[in-house]
Amino acid sequence: MDEKSLQIINSYHERTKHRFSAYARGPEFLDWDDQPNPFRSFSATLATRLPLFPGHPETSYSDLFDPENRIPPVAFDLNAIALLLEVSLGLSAWKAYAGTRWSLRCNPSSGNLHPTEAYLITPTLSGLSGGIYHYLSRDHLLERRMIPPDSWEKAWKTPGILLGLTSIHWREAWKYGERAFRYCQHDVGHAIAAIRYAAGAMGWNATVLDGWSDGMISRITGTDRHQEFPEDEQEVSEVLIWIGDLLAPPDPSLLLETADVGTWEGKASQLSPDHLGWPVIGEAEFATRDHSLPPQQPHRPVARPALPKISEPLPSGQIFRQRRSAQRFDPNGEPLPHSRFLRILDALLPREKMPPFDVLTWSPRIHPVFFVYKVEGMEPGCYLLPRHSAVEEQIARSLTADFVLENCGQIPPHIPLRLLRRGDTRDLFRNICCRQAIASQSLFGVAMLSEFGSSLKEGPWWYRRLFWEAGVLGQSLYLEAEAAGARGTGIGCFFDDELHSWLGLTTHEFQSLYHFTVGRPLEDPRLETSPPYPSA
Known part of the structure; x- marks a missing residue:
């Protein structure tokens, strides 16, 4: 274990504690002209607008937790991917007051600032070409980031998709200063859970993939292509989620090899005209990079009785969208x-x-x-x-x-x-x-x-x-x-x-x-x- 990294992250945790005597360091005032755009987009990419499915999934929220009533899995195609993204990471409403308008999403975020970005890594599906896509929740569309070579399809053993999550620390740091790194990690957890619930409503399994290091996730999401992102608004890799047969995720080596030689396109949008730096966040991020984490032994929870049914069987899609x-x-x-x-x-x-x-x-x-x-x-x-x-x-x-x-x-x-x-x-x-x-x-x-x-x-x-x-x-x-x-x-x-x-x-x-x-x-x-x- 890297003792220096451990010391850095323990120090970060201590210095970012709020205390009665003083709050953790943050901006002295909010410069609203520099408020980060909550939506990142990529220029010069092929955009695929996704269909919307109001009222879906119709699966009862209670049925997500019923071991005796397993939900039949939906086929992986464009429509299914669209619904998954809509009810996990998509918008749930717009609010307006006194001339100001802001969006709400199915996945919660500290201060509604949304530092989490999502990338779809997929084989060719009905209605969607294989490749790597950025999800733009504002417009519910996919922006193609990588066109793969033919060998891409060989990496996929069974039907399924990967979702990669990244963070833009500046979005939270603009308001919260040094404590923002904590909040970015909360929001990754919110997004992981939102994805898992949505996948469950469609009869799919999902798991965090431990065998992928942060460097590997950066390569497969394209966030290691630093020249394609604004200098002060780089994205850092967080987690890769496999949705499909838990015993047969795609081959990491093949995916990375083909992604490396694929045709990448697009340049990330600028979110703020100016930035206030918080170096301690970069130090914490570097100290917690997981360079070679081996796959974990799957956890087997103790057997418990089934969750009690909810008396009013609300559709899961309604619960996902009404969350506030x-x-x-x-x-x-x-x-x-x-x-x-x-x-x-x-x-x-x-x-x-x-x-x-x-x-x-x-x-x-x-x-x-x-x-x-x-x-x-x-x-x-x-x-x-x-x-x-x-x-x-x-x-x-x-x-x-x-x-x-x-x-x-x-x-x-x-x-x-x-x-x-x-x-x-x-x-x-x-x-x-x-x-x-x-x-x-x-x-x-x-x-x-x-x-x-x-x-x-x-x-x-x-x-x-x-x-x-x-x-x-x-x-x-x-x-x-x-x-x-x-x-x-x-x-x-x-x-x-x-x-x-x-x-x-x-x-x-x-x-x-x-x-x-x-x-x-x-x-x-x-x-x-x-x-x-x-x-x-």
């Missing part, structure tokens, strides 16, 4: 029914061949701490949900002595929810979440504790992966909140060590990486809403 980040909650809203809360908890536990957590190849390393305010049948207080059994004792040893760690009544035995402390925690959680009222006017809040120290000892690249996993949990909370008739919102601004201190965590063994809250949303009647695409 709440801006305000009704502090007088109705409590969350006990059964709905149990379903949200249960959905955070990994199950074999079930979205979204089966897309990750490692055992769970993120463990939510719940701050419960208004849930029927639950005492207000602080609770822990250890997502694998071995970590419960480790966390218990790290907490201060006044935490009780009691089993909870009226909770199914396969859901390992533990009561830590009774009482009203609304003011506490609001103060920890940068004093934001939305954190306390909800039904419950969540802090996501990571197995930080032990993970980074395996390699600095785990820093990114921990944030990805937190983002996957966030997307689960978003969709489950919608299915429960509530709404969620991710919270990236929190005083890291104030939470750790309250819990009694004095080392880096466990660190909170992402906060979240779920409540009854209040809509702003001043905002105008319009469809995501002209014909939608």
Whole structure:
């Protein structure tokens, strides 16, 4: 392991913590003239406009989690790819107020800034030539980046596609400064989960491919072609996702060899006229590059009962499109029914061949701490949900002595929810979440504790992966909140060590990486809403 890289990423994590005494370094003011364009496009490319499928997939959201009712797989063709992208990474609506207009997407993003870009790597399908394409969500189209030689098709053993995700750090750094690297990784996790849910609704399996290093992903997405990107707006590779037969992904060597000799086209658009540099982000990015990560041994989660059915069987396409980040909650809203809360908890536990957590190849390393305010049948207080059994004792040893760690009544035995402390925690959680009222006017809040120290000892690249996993949990909370008739919102601004201190965590063994809250949303009647695409 590279000790210097480990030191760099630990230093980055410390210096980007918000504290009561000072926030992490960020811009002194927002220069709106330099606000990055949320949509990247490529000039001089062949564009393929994708069809839209309003109301689809019609698959019931509940059926995504029913092991007895496996969804028949859809054939891989242009229409199927279009639908997958539409409900995972596409637009969900446009909002407007006082002459300003902005888009919302199916995949959430910190500050709605969307640093994540997506690339489709595909064999020849019905309606679509093989090659490498950039997805432009604004117009729901594919921009061809690479025309492959004939040998390209030999790399594909079975039907399927690859999706490569990259990040443009500047999009987040414009607003959030040095802490932006964290938020970019959250958004990769959100996108991974959104893709997995959408694939599941179409009967497809999906997995993160561990055997691809960051350098390999850069080659297959074309983001190593630095001359084709603006100097201050380079894209960095993040992850490659295979959608298809999990045992027969395409041959990496053949794909890369043919991509290297293919015909590349297009030049990336400029997003901002000027830039404010944050060198520490580049240092963190370089320190966490995974140069030779071997394939992980597939994780087999423990057997658990099937998730309970949702009483109102909503179509998955509706849930995917209606997901929003709440801006305000009704502090007088109705409590969350006990059964709905149990379903949200249960959905955070990994199950074999079930979205979204089966897309990750490692055992769970993120463990939510719940701050419960208004849930029927639950005492207000602080609770822990250890997502694998071995970590419960480790966390218990790290907490201060006044935490009780009691089993909870009226909770199914396969859901390992533990009561830590009774009482009203609304003011506490609001103060920890940068004093934001939305954190306390909800039904419950969540802090996501990571197995930080032990993970980074395996390699600095785990820093990114921990944030990805937190983002996957966030997307689960978003969709489950919608299915429960509530709404969620991710919270990236929190005083890291104030939470750790309250819990009694004095080392880096466990660190909170992402906060979240779920409540009854209040809509702003001043905002105008319009469809995501002209014909939608």
